Amino acid sequence: MELTLKKIAAMLDVSPATVSLALKQDPRVAARTGERVRTLARELGYVPNNLGRALQSRRSGLVAYMLADIAGSFFNEILQGIGEVATEHGYGLMVGVTRGCAASEETQLRLFREKRVDGIVVSSGGQSATRDQLLRYEERGVPVIVCSSETFDARIPHVLTDNEAGGRLAAEHLIGLGHRRLAYFGPSLAPCRRYDGCAVAALAHGLAPVPRVASEEDLARLLASRSRPTGLVTYADTFAAKAKHVAEQAGLRIPQDLSVVGFDNMWFTSLPEFDLTTVAQPQRDIGRVAMDMLLARLRGQAAESRLLAPSLVVRGSTAAPAGSRRKEDRKSGRLRGVRCQDTRTSR
Structure with missing residues (x-):
């Protein structure tokens, strides 16, 4: 390894x-110099001695990603982003799927410890016992990033x-189309930032508080009321699908009678039977940024929490309310908003 490094350095x-x-x-290496080094290393067929490097640094060269579910596209995209950055920096990647089960989370964390991973990215870990284990990793000098x-x-x-x-983006879209009566459909009445964004947008435009x-029963009653909303913001696409079913059962048409975001x-939102306007999360960018943050911490640098901006995908489930003259461009699949513009947030 040393002779090869010296050869590249001399050249x-x-x-x-x-x-x-x-x-x-x-x-710390200038971008142009770094690219020259890596290009020549590839041409010479240089392969680093990862075992020797690991023995010297007491690091394994492995990082881990613990996630709840790998079946859907959401976490898959995050995994892709993590894997891309890990590969770019020469790290191997372990993946642990927990299905949101506390016992599985504990098992995965034990396996990570046995494999001596250098750091962990987590998209699953809501159980209190798991949280304690992750904090113990931190105390032992193994950095953790939650994404x-x-x-x-x-x-x-x-x-x-x-x-x-994201909630503000959805509500602003409906308000821009001319909707004045909005509602929100989500999994619970607990505090929710997506609802908060929707409520703030409505308040800023002088609209009534968003119920x-x-x-589904409460939604059906709301849609049957005299003051039924003409625009509905939902917590997730799955809730939008439920809302579509409830609206159709009530004899309402989407988007003529009810616009849904x-x-x-x-994956299903672009299917003709849904054609759903939706707020897109930058999942792959979340994965890439999380891995970049983990690498920074492995170098001994600080890593501040970050928020990435969502974007709006406008499809056919939203339109101006009946009788409104206000129009907004609704080209299918058009993205609105700035994708992956990040802002800092206190932790």
Whole structure:
């Protein structure tokens, strides 16, 4: 390994230390120099001695991602982003699927410990016992990053979609179409940033407070009331699908009688029978940013929690309310909003 590093260094008239840092894509090396080093290393067929490096640094060269479910596209996209950055920096990636089960979470964390992973990205870990284990990892110097949900401890940074901005984006779209009576349909009446964003947008435009419903029965009653909403913001695309069913059962047409906005841009939203306007989360970017944050912490640098901006995918489930003259461009699949513009958030 040392002779190869020296050979590359001599050919490029740089130090072996610079070559070593460049091969690790260390930000202290100028971008142009780093690219020259990596290009020549590829041409020479250089393969780093990861075992030797691990023995010297006491690191395994492995990172781990613990997630609840791998069947759907949401976490798959995050996994893709994590894997891309891990590969770019020469790390192997372990994946642990927990299905949201506390026992599975504990099993995965035990396996991560046995494999001596250098750091962990987590999209599953709501159980109190799991949280305690993750904090113990932190105490032992193994950094943890939480992604796609807010962190549960100030010592563990997170990266996720700006959910309040997403709720505001959905409501602003409906208001821009001319809707004056909005409602929100979600899993519970507990505090929710997506609802908060919707409520803030309505207040800013002088609309009445946005009612919330958490069951299909309550939604049906709301849609049957004299003051029924003409625009509905939902917590997730699955709730938008439920809302579509409830509306149709009530004899309402989408979007003629009720405009519906989902959240997540799941695979089925583009199907003709749904054609759902929805707020898209930048899942792959969440994964890439989470891995970048983990690498920064492995270098001993601080990593602040981050929010990534969502975007709006406008399809056929939203339109101006009946009798309204206000129009808005609704080209199918058009994206609105700035994708992956991040803002800082206190942890």
